[in-house]
Amino acid sequence: MSTLSYARYGKDNVRVYKVTRNDDGTQDVCEMTVCTLLEGDIAESWTKSDNKNIVATDTQKQTVYVMAKLHPVNPPELFASILGDHFLNQYSHIHVAHVTVTVHKWTRMEVDGKPHPHSFLRDGEEKRVVEAVAGRGQGITIKSGVKGLLVLKSTGSQFWGFHRDEYTRLPEVWDRILSTEVEAQWNWRPFHDLDEVKKEVAAFNPAWDEAKKITLETFAKENSPSVQNTMYLMAEQILAAVPRVDNVEYSLPNKHYFEVDLSWFNGLKNTGKDAEVYAPQSDPNGLIQCTVARKGASPKL
Numbered sequence: 001m002s003t004l005s006y007a008r009y010g011k012d013n014v015r016v017y018k019v020t021r022n023d024d025g026t027q028d029v030c031e032m033t034v035c036t037l038l039e040g041d042i043a044e045s046w047t048k049s050d051n052k053n054i055v056a057t058d059t060q061k062q063t064v065y066v067m068a069k070l071h072p073v074n075p076p077e078l079f080a081s082i083l084g085d086h087f088l089n090q091y092s093h094i095h096v097a098h099v100t101v102t103v104h105k106w107t108r109m110e111v112d113g114k115p116h117p118h119s120f121l122r123d124g125e126e127k128r129v130v131e132a133v134a135g136r137g138q139g140i141t142i143k144s145g146v147k148g149l150l151v152l153k154s155t156g157s158q159f160w161g162f163h164r165d166e167y168t169r170l171p172e173v174w175d176r177i178l179s180t181e182v183e184a185q186w187n188w189r190p191f192h193d194l195d196e197v198k199k200e201v202a203a204f205n206p207a208w209d210e211a212k213k214i215t216l217e218t219f220a221k222e223n224s225p226s227v228q229n230t231m232y233l234m235a236e237q238i239l240a241a242v243p244r245v246d247n248v249e250y251s252l253p254n255k256h257y258f259e260v261d262l263s264w265f266n267g268l269k270n271t272g273k274d275a276e277v278y279a280p281q282s283d284p285n286g287l288i289q290c291t292v293a294r295k296g297a298s299p300k301l
């Protein structure tokens with residue numbers, strides 16, 4: 001005998017763009033990709049071919065557009081919560097709504113030394129990602145984050161003192177290149193309902209600014225003894241800067257740059273302190289992850 005032990009479904013990669021026309025003649029734009037996934041009393045679609053409780057994925061997509069028209073899309077934490085809350089209010093047989101909003105960068109152009117009223121550029125590939133989960137009778141949990149933030153430092157990083165045995169080939173280094181693509185998430189203390197999210201709405205954008213600033217400044221300033229230590233320092237500072245955040249997760253690939261021995265070419269020196277030309281490695285890469293929690297923080301409502 002088999003049983004459906006878990007199911008959810010929805011629309012992924014819903015692309016949405018919203019323009020806000022301000023009274024002063026300037027315009028604001030927001031482009032995002034939304035994923036909605038619903039759980040609830042839906043099993044019979046899988047097990048009995050009965051679709052009566054299925055809110056079509058097309059309906060979910062249309063809902064994203066309607067909600068984007070009726071409500072603010074900024075900050076994305078609010079928009080994701082509005083959508084999740086809507087699905088629970090609209091459909092009594094839906095018990096959990098997962099909403100992911102990925103924001104694509106459009107930075108206002110500077111033209112003639114002034115912010116342009118309606119022209120924007122993509123000046124970085126990093127994404128702001130928000131995941132809201134609205135559960136019936138369980139409030140709303142929100143995870144905010146950044147992904148795809150590519151950084152490199154050409155010095156100011158070391159790695160030594162690590163465990164050595166008969167499998168070890170890696171030499172210790174006191175000066176190396178460090179590069180990673182930052183993925184970080186900060187988990188907010190759960191919200192009782194949409195009204196509580198609205199009350200805290202002013203906290204979301206500054207938290208995003210702080211988390212990005214802390215990540216970049218720590219990366220640049222610390223003489224890093226390891227990716228492990230650097231990410232821990234970043235997470236600690238985010239917890240200190242944003243009181244409502246319970247824990248911070250980092251996932252950092254270590255993107256290696258290997259020295260190239262060119263001594264075969266007339267004794268050309270390109271290793272150790274003479275290294276200038278390196279071979280960037282696409283794979284394999286190190287992958288270092290951690291979660292740093294506020295002491296005494298409770299993950300439950």
Ligand SMILES: O=c1[nH]c(=O)c2[nH]c(=O)[nH]c2[nH]1
Binds near residue numbers: 254288
């Ligand atoms: O910062 C680092 N952490 C590691 O765990 C590790 N392992 C490795 O080979 N290089 C590095 N660098």
